[in-house]
Amino acid sequence: DQPRLLPPAMRRLIADLTLAGLPMGRLQARLILVHGRTDAIIPYTQSVELARAAGPGRARLFLLDGFGHASMDELSLADRFRLWRAVAALLAERG
Numbered sequence: 001d002q003p004r005l006l007p008p009a010m011r012r013l014i015a016d017l018t019l020a021g022l023p024m025g026r027l028q029a030r031l032i033l034v035h036g037r038t039d040a041i042i043p044y045t046q047s048v049e050l051a052r053a054a055g056p057g058r059a060r061l062f063l064l065d066g067f068g069h070a071s072m073d074e075l076s077l078a079d080r081f082r083l084w085r086a087v088a089a090l091l092a093e094r095g
Contacts, residue, residue, distance in 0.1 A: 036067030
């Protein structure tokens with residue numbers, strides 16, 4: 001499990017910041033989430049759960065294969081397209 005590789009202080013900090021178990025039903029915002037499947041600090045499944053908890057139509061999730069929390073490998077053509085779609089979604093929110 002990736003989070004177990006982190007120092008205890010970092011694990012406590014992440015635990016304090018987690019949204020797990022918080023009510024998301026009253027969320028007004030639409031979320032645009034970009035997360036790397038290779039993120040060694042925060043598992044991408046956290047973004048999957050956040051998108052699910054936000055409710056239908058409230059979140060768009062873009063998962064990239066070559067994208068970590070603090071690093072980015074050479075992005076594949078598919079990842080570049082996903083990232084482009086995420087940026088387009090963000091720009092569309094600006095009106």
